[in-house]
Structures are given as structure tokens and as C-alpha cells.
Amino acid sequence: MLALVGLFMTPPCTAQEHAAPRDVSPRAAAERELGPIGRLLASARPGDTVHVPAGTYRGHLRIDRPVTLVADGAVVIDGGGSGDIIEVVAPDVTIRGFVIRNTGIDLDQENAAIRVLAPRVTLESNVLQDILFGIDLRESPDSRIIANTIGGKRLDIARRGDGLRLWRADRAIIEGNRIHDGRDAILWYSSGVIVRGNTAHDCRYGLHLMFSDNVTITDNELAGNSVGVYLMYSTGVTLTGNRLLKNRGPSGYGIGLKETDRFTVRDNLIAGNRSGVYLDGSPFTDAQPGIFEANTLAYNDVGFTILPSSRGNEIVGNNFIDNIDQVAVAGRGSLDGNRFWKDERGNFWSDYTGYDQNNDGIGDFVHESQTLFENLMDKRPALRLFLFSPAQQAIEFVGRAIPAVRPEPKFTDEVPLMRPLPLPTWRPDVPPSHSPILVAGGSLLALGVSMLALGYERRRSGDGSSGEMPVRGAE
């Protein structure tokens, strides 16, 4: 109750001394000259709303009483390239509408734009630019992180910090944020968190769960990261309505699940990733099957990569559209423990070759994946080098023609769907304009025709002009 003044705004010349502001005691800080925001805060009582006038402020800020800090107009807080920028040590603090930029780049100190060490904070509509760590919540349950933009420093991935990190922040709500050029957005030991409507691009892991249970992840768009969502050692996670696009880093999973249990993955669009879904030891127990339902997996290099350690998944009612390898087994073993159909309902496979005579929407023949080249690729990924070559077709042909070398089917779908399911979350890119390719094709045709004309024109006038053809040594 007697938390007194502990806020400071320092001029840039002393910034160096505050590279590690956590080592500075509140009293020592209070003795320093207060910056303009610091003076405002010093006179605020708990529960007050402090309006910060527009302008650019340089320095570092510590908030040690429950106040609401609101930017009046364009307020920039510039860390001057050292240390953390804002440190929140009191609960129930709200920070709204600031531009916060330019932290240090010390990974050991984990320089962050906003570091929170207390519960129930609200960070809303802030823009974080050029920062190492963005928002770092430590032991701050029931916090709300809404509509912030977090842009990391364009460092090599090994030198970046996490755009968003929650450590023991149960029941937090993360909504409508945009994160780019960071390392991960990561939840550590945080249960009951809701992650909704965020976007992440050009990060390492768009969203990463470590030991975080009962997390709900909906309507996020994670595109162009190394991995979209990576769930590890977490239980009771629900992933619905997310878009996981073109995540193509060295692991390159749309959704990766490692030793995760009781999860539901529904209604997601998973496209253009190196591997749409990666299943490693999930579900971890047999408490509940892993549910994959109504997802669309399209144009991934591999739709599902499943380690043989994963058993008990029910993959039913999904669209598998033109993944180069629809389902891959990584390593030796089979997918026997996983189901691709249930109760007269399977998945839609774009490579299904059967037909539907009685028009009930279900293929009359079992769908078995057993192409020889896919099988080889799964066992030896290096052979992907020969994708798209005629040799690949030759191998497939041999596999079909000679039963002796035909591989065991990786999986069976006894009731494949004839038509893809509707795609509620489908939001295609801007429809491509047709005129450029028409121009390209037209100019190619024109080139060909002019070559023809060159040849034929010469033939017509051949004999007439031949007398003028110069030949060396005619003298």
C-alpha cells in the first residue's frame, strides 16, 4: 500500500547506466531526475488515469502503482537502444496507445519493450518497433494483450528475442495483435490462455506453447514463419479457424505437436507449408483421441507428417488437396494406430481415383496411399531431389505395374469423400489478373510466329535472293 514514487524518466545521456534497470532500486531511481512522464506518474494515485501529452520521450520508465497510462495523440517512448523500456511492477496497470521503440539488443538481459512482473495488466493498442523482446509477462495472470503491433529487430534469427512471452500468466487474453520479425510468441506454464485473431509473420515460431494447458487458439493467421504453431508438452489445446500459410523454415510445420495431449484441431486452413501437420508423440496418453476435423490441407510439401510414435489420432472429414505427399510416415513403422475414417465418413483426397456410382458422396473404392516414390521419399528424404522428374514417374509406374515392389499402403480410408468440404475460413488472395499472363503468352506466340516467318519468308524468296548471299573467298 505504501509503494511510493519509483518511476523515472532519464535523459538519454544516462541511458547507459540503466542497461539493467531491474538492478536499480526504486529509491535510487526516485532520487534521479524524473522525466516528464515520470513526473506525471509521481503525482498519480492508484486507480488514476494519466494522460501523456503527444511528443517523443527518450528513456526508461518504471510503473509501480496501479494506474492507467494513456497516450494523448502520438506519444513515442524511445529506449535509445539500451535496456528495457517500460517495466511494470504493480498490478492492474493499463498502457494504451503508445509507440515504444528501440530497446537494447542484449539477449542475456532479455531487453524488452514492456516487461510486466505483476498480475492483471492490460496492454492495448501499442506499437512496438525495433525491439528485442516485445511484451514479456512474468507471473502476471489475468492479463490482457489487445491489438498491439510488435515488430522485432531485423537481426539474424539466433540474435532475436521473443515478440511475446508469457511466463506463468494463466487466463491471459491475447487478441488482435500483429507480431512480425521476432523469434517466438511463446507461452510458458500458462493455462487457460485465449489466443484469438492475431497475426504473425516472419518469426521463428508464430505461436509456441510449452507446458501450457487448456489454451484456446482461434482465428489467427500465422504465415511465412519458420513454424506456424508448435505445441509442446501441453494438454487440452483447441485450435480452430486458424490460417497457417507458407511456414517454410527448416522444420516448416503449419502445426507441430510434440507430446501434446487431448487436443482438437478443427476448421483450420493449412496451406503451402513444408509440412502441414507434424505429429510427434501426440496424443501423449490414450485419454482422448487426437481430433483433426474439417481442416483443409492444401499445397503443402507434405500434408501430414506422422512419427510412428503417434497413435490414436482421428483424422476425419478433412480436405487433402494437392499436397505433394499427402501423408508421410517419418521413419520406420506404420500408421496403424491412427484412423483416417470413422462411421462411414472419411476425408477428401484430391488424388483419389475411384468413382461414386450410387451418388452418395462417398467413393465406392477404398483409398489407399501406396505410391512407391512417396514411400521412398518418406524413408529417405534426400530423394526428394528427384521430385518432378520423369524418373519419379518411372518409379511410380513400376510400383503400380509390379505388385512385388508395391509398398504396403501407408493408411486406408475406406469411405473417402468424393467432393471437398466447404471451406468456411477460405479467404483467397486477390484473384490473379489474367492480362499479364495473356501478354506473356502472346509475346511468346509472336516470337514463335516470327521465327516461322523468318524461315518461310526465306523459302519463298530463296532462289531470288540467293545470288546475293555472300560467301567468303569468292575472289
Next chain:
Amino acid sequence: MSTAISVGDAFASRRPPSMASNTLCIARRELRDALKSRWFVLYTLAFVVLGLAVSFVSAAGTGGTGFSGFGRTTAGLVNLILLVVPLMALTAGAATIASDRERGMLAYLLSQPVSPVEVLLGKYIGLGASLLAAISLGLGACAVILSWRGGVSSPQTILWLAGLSFVLALGMLSVGIMISSLTRRASAAVGVAIFVWLTLVFVSDLALMAGAVALHLRIDELFALSLLNPLQVFKMWSLHAIDANLDVLGPAGLYAVEEYGRSLHAIFAVGLSAWIVLPLVVASVVLARKSPL
């Protein structure tokens, strides 16, 4: 034979002609002959028809979704090019000198005041132009159809494919001409050319796959070895150019991007142009030294 006479008539000219004009003169004759010949019409038609079929089938499979990049259509076209273009170029090159020799045409040509190198370059340029016509007609027709059908390929994709196919065709033409300069009979030359085609398209890849599995080749070795096959170079180059990304080719592709990055274009360019230059050099040496009769 009227064409031969036209070259012979050139004696009438009193201007001192240069090497370039000699070469161009022969190139024109070669282009004219090629465009008249059955193989050109046949291959061009086949290329257009197959290309259209591939485009149609692929577009039907995807149902026009908004995703660009290395789609199914492009993959199908690359596959088609890998099969047809080398066959076209190899047989065209193989037929040219050997059949001239068989008919006594080569002796006649070389009795004129033109050097063997000029004959060779002239034939090369003329046939190259006819291949350019076939490729641009085929892919141009595909592009027009794709735009009409709302296919997902971008104009850059088609232009890159056309350009790289032409480079590949030039390389294979060069090999064909080398074969032609080394064999006496046209039928034998075409036979050898088809054997070489089979080797490049199927045998070498299959052998390399088997080798990779049996000998546990490292990915850098696998990548280096695959650079020896011009068809693989073409495939990797088109993937790289269209998608700026080779990771679809698995560990070896990732290795290539991480290890060589921006110089990949140069590596592929060297890998393909070696197939243009070296066989031509061999062919010209052979023609210059061996009795053409």
C-alpha cells in the same frame, strides 16, 4: 537439293563475305529446312497438345484457388519439358550433319569456301531458331489457354520456363550435333541420340537414386552429382527461379540454398551452358580433323 545450289550460286557474288555472314547464310538454310521437315511440325504439335492437356488437367485438379508459386500446373509443365524438349533437340541435332554426310551434302558444302566451324555454327543457329519457334509456340499457347481458364501460373513463371527450356534445348542440340559429327549414318546418329535421351531422362536419375540409397551419399555429394545432369540442372533452376526456393526438394535443396544462396543462379547457368559449349567444341574439332566423307 535446290538449297544446295543456292549456296553454290553464291560464287557469283564478288563481295568479300565475313565469317558471320557465311554462318548466317547456312543458319537460314538450316532454319528453312527444319521448318519444312516433319519432325519440327510433329514435335511442335505434340508439345502444344501435351502442354494444353497438362494445363487443363492440372487446373481442373486445383479448382482455381488463390495460391500461386510452384503449383501443380508448373510441375506438370516442367515434367513435360523435361521429356519433350531434350528429345526434340537431341534428334534434331543428331540428324543434321550425319544425314548431310550420308547424302554427300556435307562434302559438297565443305568444298565451298566455308570452314567447318562456319558450317557447324550455321547449323547450330538455324536449328536453335527452329527449336525456339517450337518452344515459344508451345508454351505461348499454354499461357494463353491458362489465362483464359484462370490458371494460377504467373507470367514470370511462363517466361522463365520458356527461357530455361530454350537454354536446355540449346544444350541438348549441342550434344545432338556432337553425336552427329561422330557418326556416319543418320539412323545411327538418331539411335544414339535417343539412347542419350533415355540416359539423361531416366537412367542417370534412377542410377543416382540407387547410388544415394546404396552408397549412403551425403546430400552435398548428391547435389553435386545431380548438377552433372543438364535435365536436373534445368529442373532445379526453374524451381529456384519460379519459387526462389529449393526446399521443396528436401534436404539436398535446403543444403543448396544455405550453402550457395545467391550464387545458385550462376551455378545453374554454368551447369547448363557447359552442355552448350563443350559438345560444340568437340564437334568442331572432329569436323575439322576428320575427313567429312
